Structures are given as C-alpha cells and as structure tokens.
Amino acid sequence: MTRAAARAASHRLAPLRARSRSWLRCAPLITVALFLAPIVAGLLGTLLPAFGWLPAIGGREFTLGPWARLFSAPGIGAAIALTVGTGLVATVLSVVLVFGLCAQLHGRTPGRAGRGLMAPILAAPHAAMAIGLGFLIAPSGWVVRLLSPWLTGWHQPPDIATVQDPYGIALTLGLLVKEVPYLLLMTITALGQVSAARQLEAAATLGYGRTVAWLKLILPQIYPQIRLPIYAVLAYALSVVDMSLILGPGNPPTLSVLALRWFTAPDIRMYFPAAAAALLQLAIVLASILLWRSGETVIAHLGRRWIAQGARRTRLAPLTRIAAAAVAGLAGLGLASLIDLGVWSVADGWPFPQLLPKHWSAHTWTRQFSMVAWPLETTLIVAVLASALALLLVLGCLENEQRSGRAATLRALWLLYVPLLVPQIAFLFGAQVLLTVVHLEGSLIAVIWSHLLFVLPYVFLCLAEPWRSLDARYARTALCLGTPPRRVFLRIKLPLLLRPILVAVAIGVAVSVDQYLPTLLVGAGRVVTLTTEAVALASGGDRRITGVFALLQSLIPLAAYALAIGLPARLQFHRRQAGGET
Amino acid sequence: MSAVLHLERVSIALEGRVLIPPWSVGVPPGQVVTLMGPSGSGKSTLLSYLGGTLAAAFRATGRVWIGAREVTEQPPERRRIGILFQDDLLFPHLSVGENLAFGLRSTVRGRKLRAARIDAALSEAGLAGFARRDPATLSGGQRARVALLRLLLAEPEALLLDEPFNRLDTMLRADFRRFVFGHAVAAGLPVLMVTHDWADAEAAKGPVLELGTAADGMPVIGAARVPLAIDAARAAIPIGGDWSPSGKGADR
Incomplete structure (x- = not known):
C-alpha cells in the first residue's frame, strides 16, 4: 500500500523526482571521487619523488638516492625512534586508561557534569591544546609557579626542558590530554549498544565483581566497535605535525616534522628526501596498525583463557583505580591549559613566580584585532563551507541509501576512515603537486577541499546512526498521505533530525578548525587561518599574542557546539519531542 | 553446605509506595518456595534485592541470611546467591x-x-x-x-528463579521445570521462585505464597488461594529448621 501511494505521488511529480533521484544516485559516487581519488593521486605524487621521479624539478630517473639521503641525515635514527615511541606509548596509554576508567565505573556513563567538563577538551583544536599545555608545564608556567618558591626554592624559572624535551614526554602528554577524551566518547557510544547492566547483573550472581566482569564480558563485546577509532588515534599520534612542532623536541624532531622541514626548505632538491620521509611515515603507520592488529589477536587469545579460568578476582583491580585517577588528572590538565590561554591573553605583566598576573588588561585583544580579523574570517569561511559541503554529501548518501534500500557495508566504513588512517603528510605532498598542475595551489577552494577530506568522515559518523535509527514509519506515513519523497525529506526527516544535523555540522567545524598541515601545504602559505598563525606564533612569539590566537581558535568549535545545542531549542521551543536524539 | 535461606522482615518501597510488605520466610535446603503475584507487583524487585542488585531508587529494609551468614550488606558477587532470569543471558x-x-x-x-x-x-x-x-x-x-x-x-548456596520458564513454549516448559527443580533439589539448594503461572507453582511441589492486595490497598503476602490440586497442607509458611532468629548479628 505504501508503495502504491508513493508511486501515485511520484506520478504527479515525476519530473522533479526523477531529477532529484539522479542527483541522489550520484551522491555516493561524488563523495568517493572527491574523497579517495585525490588521496590515491596524492600518495602517487609522494611515491614517485621518493624514488627520484619528479620531472618538474629535474628528477627524470628512478633511483634510491632520496632514501640514501634520508637515512644519512643526522639524527634520523633518533627521529624514527621518537616518532614510534611517542605514537605507540600515547596510544597504548590512552586505550589502557580509557578501559581502566570504564572498568572502574563498570559501565555507568559519566554524569552530566563529567560530560560538560569533557566538552571543551574535545572541542579544542590540537594546536591550541598543545600551546596551552606548553604554557602550563613550561619552566615559567603555572605548574612551577604553583610550587615556587615555597617548595622548590626557585625565584627564577629553572633551566629545565619541560617542554620540547628530547624524549617526547611533553608531546606524549599532549596527545594523551586530547585522545583520552576522544576514545572515552567512542567507548561510551559503543557501550550504548550492549546491554551491559543486565550482563553485569548476571555475572554478579555468578560471583563476579563489576570490574572483573566488565573486563571479561563487556570489553570484548564493544572492542570491535572502537577498533577503527583506536587505529585513527594510532595513526594520528604517529604522524601528528602541529603538536610535535609545539611540544616535541626540535633536534631531531619527529619524522613528520622532519619531512615538513625538508619539504619547505629553500633548496628544492630536498623535496626528494622529504617524499621518502613521508613514505617512511606511511610505512610506520601501516606497520604499527598491523602490529596492533596482531597484538589484538594475542590478547584475545590470552583473554579467552583468562575468562575460561573462572577467576573472580584480578590483580588489575588497583590499576583501574589508578587509571580513573589518571583520566581525571588529564582532564584537569586539559582544562587548566585552556584557562591558561585565556589568562595569558589578558595578562599585563606577569612576573615569576606569581600565580596570577600583576595587572589585567584587554590591550592584547584590542591591539591584535586587525591582526586577528583576517585569519579569523578565513578560518570561519573554510570551516563553514567545508562542513556545509560535507553535510550535503552525507545527507545525499544517507537519503540515497534509504531510498535504494542498500545500507553501507562495513567495508564502506573503512573507506571513509582512509583519510584518518593514512598520515596526512604522506598524501598532502603529492596532492600539492597535483594542485599546482591544475593551478589551484594556494586557493581557498583547494583548502576547503583538503579540509573536507577530514570533515566528511566525522560528519558521516555522527549522522549515520541517528539517520538510520529514525523511525521509518514517519516517512512511510507521510508517503501514504501523498507527499513526494523530496518533501518527506525536507519537511519530515530534516526537522526531526535537526539536532543531530546541527551537532554533526558543529563537529565538522571543530575538525576543520583543527587542521594545520592541510591548510599549510595546500594553502601554500597564502591561506592563513588562526591555526597556522597560532602554530607559527607558538615558536617563541609573545605569549599574550599567542594566547589570543589559540583561545580564539578554541572558542570557534565551542561556539559551534553551543549553537548546535541551543538552536533547536529556540526553533522548536513549542515541540517537546522534536529535534531528535543527539 | 546446605543452609536455610532466611528473609527477616524484608520490605521494599518505591517513592514511598510499599511494594513488598515486611516479610519473613525460611526456605529449607532442597525445597522450593513459590511467591505468586501479578506482573508489575514487585516480585522481581524482591529477587534483585536478595541478589544485591536493587536499583538505587528503591528503599529496602530487613535482613537476609544464608544459614548463619548474613548477606544483607554484602556486594552481589560475595553473596553466592544465584539468579536464573527470564532471559538466559548467555x-x-x-x-x-x-x-x-x-x-x-x-x-x-x-x-x-x-x-x-x-x-x-x-x-x-x-x-x-x-x-x-x-x-x-x-x-x-x-x-x-x-x-x-x-x-x-x-556453586551458589541459594537459588532464585525469576519467572525462568516464561519465555519457553508449553512443551519445553514442563521439561525445563523438571530439569531445574531436579538439579536444585539434588544440589540441596534453598530455592525461592517468583512467578505468575500456577503451573510453575504446582510443579515446584513446595509451599506457595501470594503477593496480593489487602482491603486497605496495601500489599500483603499470605498463603495462596489454591485454585488447583495443590496439597493445601503444603501451602503453609515453612519454618527453617536450623535457623534461630535471635542472637545472631545482635550487635546491629
């Protein structure tokens, strides 16, 4: 009956519907074309120069010269060790801490207050967080000021490398502050899909405490759902550029920073070893993911034996308490870092070891206004357009999926994750070459496209679940009433899903504002955003000015979230159940 | 190992509304005591309380013993009280x-x-x-x-059955009942079953009590009005043999 009604409706509006259908059918294709083709081309554009081929700058034969150059560079071994060490340690610790906390809370999700405190940390761009953390733990930062001079006896900032230390401890800490809340959010989302409470109750009647039961029963069930986010964190931690520039050591730096340094060197021949380094970065990420995958297999095997032993107690129990405390500590560091940015931006003279500035003033803000205005405008334009474009494509894909009745497979989801798993530096080099060929290098359009690569996956991941779980009977009812599918989409589905749509856009904005390397490389230095400015200022600039840029950078995603949550309430204030779940 | 499961003036309320009136009962090892009641009357809540997993919204009073061991304040995993739920929860x-x-x-x-x-x-x-x-x-x-x-x-020391036969079809139900009661009796476990199915109560071959509503609207637990061929003599409240209510835990 539904079908018949729909067909009747489509007869009346046949031309309209045909047009929208054809566009819709193209949506997945356009998405993939915008998405995967450039990445593949970009990877190729990195691969060829890594073996000496780049005719534009005189590379006309395949050689291993770039690799020889790479491996003979001073400190290359230390750079590789630093890259692998910080990336793996940060990821392993993030995962262990998140699982430990969840086992300790045994499936209860953190309350409103906890989630409210996490939001600014999740929203803040990596660069801003790194800058704030750098301020916080620097020898003249809040942490040392808090302990001086009564405990340390220091009246001058001590001469210790607490930031940019050679072991990458500050970098690892920075990664932990950002990635732990992200993985926690992913885990909480996954927990919503298993009936954890019932199973823990059943385990309790068998004599299992909740912590052990969580580790033995709930964790194995949710792990498959958080595997991809964990791999994304692993890939990110191994290849991050902006955080490494701010918190990582300078000599030798991490591999991706080394590649960037060579890539932007005045000597154009450095492009060849730079491409080799980027390719090595890709190999490290892929090898690490494989290593992680085999580690999963081993742990799963041991875990099964552990489960079958029937032990009711575990020596891990005290560890989960430590993990919970550590997560709280990291959240505290993250929030303090953001507050520190704000304090520096309005500080007017802040001698060591005073805990607060001597005078407060808005001078830095007013004086920097003209400096800030242009990058702010660019940041907003890029973020809004990239998110809007992503939203259009994602809605097109989801609507097409619903009308054609074909759901995206898990394999399609992996495709979506490709830009998050492949190190940015590995394909952005090649992409830049490609853009030079089509004369789009340094254009705003190219930068928006490069952001889209990272915005789109997140917008899709945010929207797919609410979209698919919307009660299909609403749309069916409307179709039965003679409403064409296009109107059902516009008048029924969009308003019902307004809240998740706005949240997805806000997350898109946050992801866009986060992007440093794509803006820098694809923008070719001509597209300047708050992010590129903040990172540039972080290396030795005035802390007050850096504070203004980094704080403003953090405020954009926060404002976007506030709007996403506030707007539906205003627009649909007379509807209690409308707006959908978030 | 075999010990009496004893409830001492156990009562449960939700937002001031009494679900289970103060109730004392002793379930001897190897015997099944059945508590009948309509769905939504709070029978399952009682089992949650005995198992130690009562939701925080409920207010419960009273004490629970297995033999001489009081479990009232123990976490669920230490009580050694097994619950068989309606769902198998494998x-x-x-x-x-x-x-x-x-x-x-x-x-x-x-x-x-x-x-x-x-x-x-x-x-x-x-x-x-x-x-x-x-x-x-x-x-x-x-x-x-x-x-x-x-x-x-x-190896639980007491067994609670939360309408475990409900989900099975009639043929399987009789089969599984025999299976459960046979094992419980063989293991010498005190068994407390809640159900709204008279056939369950009949198959249990033990005392049957009913959670009903008194004239004043308050819930009461009394001997069941037996509609079937259940031996009326067995419908009396059993008194646990080896349990003495006074003296133990007097420090509280």
Whole structure:
C-alpha cells in the first residue's frame, strides 16, 4: 500500500523526482571521487619523488638516492625512534586508561557534569591544546609557579626542558590530554549498544565483581566497535605535525616534522628526501596498525583463557583505580591549559613566580584585532563551507541509501576512515603537486577541499546512526498521505533530525578548525587561518599574542557546539519531542 | 553446605509506595518456595534485592541470611546467591563451553580438569559435544539449560528463579521445570521462585505464597488461594529448621 501511494505521488511529480533521484544516485559516487581519488593521486605524487621521479624539478630517473639521503641525515635514527615511541606509548596509554576508567565505573556513563567538563577538551583544536599545555608545564608556567618558591626554592624559572624535551614526554602528554577524551566518547557510544547492566547483573550472581566482569564480558563485546577509532588515534599520534612542532623536541624532531622541514626548505632538491620521509611515515603507520592488529589477536587469545579460568578476582583491580585517577588528572590538565590561554591573553605583566598576573588588561585583544580579523574570517569561511559541503554529501548518501534500500557495508566504513588512517603528510605532498598542475595551489577552494577530506568522515559518523535509527514509519506515513519523497525529506526527516544535523555540522567545524598541515601545504602559505598563525606564533612569539590566537581558535568549535545545542531549542521551543536524539 | 535461606522482615518501597510488605520466610535446603503475584507487583524487585542488585531508587529494609551468614550488606558477587532470569543471558562473545567455564569456580584448577567438568555437566544435561558451539545456534530450551548449568557450576548456596520458564513454549516448559527443580533439589539448594503461572507453582511441589492486595490497598503476602490440586497442607509458611532468629548479628 505504501508503495502504491508513493508511486501515485511520484506520478504527479515525476519530473522533479526523477531529477532529484539522479542527483541522489550520484551522491555516493561524488563523495568517493572527491574523497579517495585525490588521496590515491596524492600518495602517487609522494611515491614517485621518493624514488627520484619528479620531472618538474629535474628528477627524470628512478633511483634510491632520496632514501640514501634520508637515512644519512643526522639524527634520523633518533627521529624514527621518537616518532614510534611517542605514537605507540600515547596510544597504548590512552586505550589502557580509557578501559581502566570504564572498568572502574563498570559501565555507568559519566554524569552530566563529567560530560560538560569533557566538552571543551574535545572541542579544542590540537594546536591550541598543545600551546596551552606548553604554557602550563613550561619552566615559567603555572605548574612551577604553583610550587615556587615555597617548595622548590626557585625565584627564577629553572633551566629545565619541560617542554620540547628530547624524549617526547611533553608531546606524549599532549596527545594523551586530547585522545583520552576522544576514545572515552567512542567507548561510551559503543557501550550504548550492549546491554551491559543486565550482563553485569548476571555475572554478579555468578560471583563476579563489576570490574572483573566488565573486563571479561563487556570489553570484548564493544572492542570491535572502537577498533577503527583506536587505529585513527594510532595513526594520528604517529604522524601528528602541529603538536610535535609545539611540544616535541626540535633536534631531531619527529619524522613528520622532519619531512615538513625538508619539504619547505629553500633548496628544492630536498623535496626528494622529504617524499621518502613521508613514505617512511606511511610505512610506520601501516606497520604499527598491523602490529596492533596482531597484538589484538594475542590478547584475545590470552583473554579467552583468562575468562575460561573462572577467576573472580584480578590483580588489575588497583590499576583501574589508578587509571580513573589518571583520566581525571588529564582532564584537569586539559582544562587548566585552556584557562591558561585565556589568562595569558589578558595578562599585563606577569612576573615569576606569581600565580596570577600583576595587572589585567584587554590591550592584547584590542591591539591584535586587525591582526586577528583576517585569519579569523578565513578560518570561519573554510570551516563553514567545508562542513556545509560535507553535510550535503552525507545527507545525499544517507537519503540515497534509504531510498535504494542498500545500507553501507562495513567495508564502506573503512573507506571513509582512509583519510584518518593514512598520515596526512604522506598524501598532502603529492596532492600539492597535483594542485599546482591544475593551478589551484594556494586557493581557498583547494583548502576547503583538503579540509573536507577530514570533515566528511566525522560528519558521516555522527549522522549515520541517528539517520538510520529514525523511525521509518514517519516517512512511510507521510508517503501514504501523498507527499513526494523530496518533501518527506525536507519537511519530515530534516526537522526531526535537526539536532543531530546541527551537532554533526558543529563537529565538522571543530575538525576543520583543527587542521594545520592541510591548510599549510595546500594553502601554500597564502591561506592563513588562526591555526597556522597560532602554530607559527607558538615558536617563541609573545605569549599574550599567542594566547589570543589559540583561545580564539578554541572558542570557534565551542561556539559551534553551543549553537548546535541551543538552536533547536529556540526553533522548536513549542515541540517537546522534536529535534531528535543527539 | 546446605543452609536455610532466611528473609527477616524484608520490605521494599518505591517513592514511598510499599511494594513488598515486611516479610519473613525460611526456605529449607532442597525445597522450593513459590511467591505468586501479578506482573508489575514487585516480585522481581524482591529477587534483585536478595541478589544485591536493587536499583538505587528503591528503599529496602530487613535482613537476609544464608544459614548463619548474613548477606544483607554484602556486594552481589560475595553473596553466592544465584539468579536464573527470564532471559538466559548467555554471553554472546563466548562459546557454550566458555560460558560454562566463566561460571565454574576457579578452585577447579587446570585446563583439562575444568574442561572435563564442563563436558560432564553438558552431557548430563543432554548437551554432550556442545562446548564449542556458539550460543546463538542453540534452541531456546538448550540455551535455558546452559544458563542453569552455568549458574550451578558457580556453586551458589541459594537459588532464585525469576519467572525462568516464561519465555519457553508449553512443551519445553514442563521439561525445563523438571530439569531445574531436579538439579536444585539434588544440589540441596534453598530455592525461592517468583512467578505468575500456577503451573510453575504446582510443579515446584513446595509451599506457595501470594503477593496480593489487602482491603486497605496495601500489599500483603499470605498463603495462596489454591485454585488447583495443590496439597493445601503444603501451602503453609515453612519454618527453617536450623535457623534461630535471635542472637545472631545482635550487635546491629
């Protein structure tokens, strides 16, 4: 009956519907074309120069010269060790801490207050967080000021490398502050899909405490759902550029920073070893993911034996308490870092070891206004357009999926994750070459496209679940009433899903504002955003000015979230159940 | 091992509304006491309380003993009170054998010995060779039996049945009832069952009580008005033999 009604409706509006259908059918294709083709081309554009081929700058034969150059560079071994060490340690610790906390809370999700405190940390761009953390733990930062001079006896900032230390401890800490809340959010989302409470109750009647039961029963069930986010964190931690520039050591730096340094060197021949380094970065990420995958297999095997032993107690129990405390500590560091940015931006003279500035003033803000205005405008334009474009494509894909009745497979989801798993530096080099060929290098359009690569996956991941779980009977009812599918989409589905749509856009904005390397490389230095400015200022600039840029950078995603949550309430204030779940 | 499950003036209220009036009962080892009541009357809530997993919104008073051991304040995993739920709650990520191994106490050491115990339990339940099967491939009746086996391997000292036969069809139900009561009696466990099905109560062959509503609207628990051929003599409140209510825990 539904079908018949729909067909009747489509007869009346046949031309309209045909047009929208054809566009819709193209949506997945356009998405993939915008998405995967450039990445593949970009990877190729990195691969060829890594073996000496780049005719534009005189590379006309395949050689291993770039690799020889790479491996003979001073400190290359230390750079590789630093890259692998910080990336793996940060990821392993993030995962262990998140699982430990969840086992300790045994499936209860953190309350409103906890989630409210996490939001600014999740929203803040990596660069801003790194800058704030750098301020916080620097020898003249809040942490040392808090302990001086009564405990340390220091009246001058001590001469210790607490930031940019050679072991990458500050970098690892920075990664932990950002990635732990992200993985926690992913885990909480996954927990919503298993009936954890019932199973823990059943385990309790068998004599299992909740912590052990969580580790033995709930964790194995949710792990498959958080595997991809964990791999994304692993890939990110191994290849991050902006955080490494701010918190990582300078000599030798991490591999991706080394590649960037060579890539932007005045000597154009450095492009060849730079491409080799980027390719090595890709190999490290892929090898690490494989290593992680085999580690999963081993742990799963041991875990099964552990489960079958029937032990009711575990020596891990005290560890989960430590993990919970550590997560709280990291959240505290993250929030303090953001507050520190704000304090520096309005500080007017802040001698060591005073805990607060001597005078407060808005001078830095007013004086920097003209400096800030242009990058702010660019940041907003890029973020809004990239998110809007992503939203259009994602809605097109989801609507097409619903009308054609074909759901995206898990394999399609992996495709979506490709830009998050492949190190940015590995394909952005090649992409830049490609853009030079089509004369789009340094254009705003190219930068928006490069952001889209990272915005789109997140917008899709945010929207797919609410979209698919919307009660299909609403749309069916409307179709039965003679409403064409296009109107059902516009008048029924969009308003019902307004809240998740706005949240997805806000997350898109946050992801866009986060992007440093794509803006820098694809923008070719001509597209300047708050992010590129903040990172540039972080290396030795005035802390007050850096504070203004980094704080403003953090405020954009926060404002976007506030709007996403506030707007539906205003627009649909007379509807209690409308707006959908978030 | 065998001890009386004793409830001492246990009562439960939700937002000031009394669900279970103060109730004392002793369930001797190897006997099944049935509490009848319509759905939504709070029977399952009572079992949650006894198992130690009562939701925070409920207010409960009274004390619970297994023999001379008071469990009122103990966390659920220390009580050794097994609950058989309406759903079998087999863990979907574990095989049938692993589900049973999860239940089997860790005092049984060594992989071979543990596997032997599990195989023995399975074949005795007519499920020989099922150890490696995925629980999802089992029929409802088979899953229900595995759930009980898992519970018994954890060596509980008391058994609570939360309408465990409800989900099974009539044919299987009689079968599974015999299976559950047979095992519980053989293990010498005190069993408290809640149900709204008179056939369950009849099959239990034990005292039957009813959670009903008094004239003033308050809930009361009394001897069931027996509609079927249940021996009326057995419908009296049993008094636990080896339990003395005074003296123990007098420090509270």
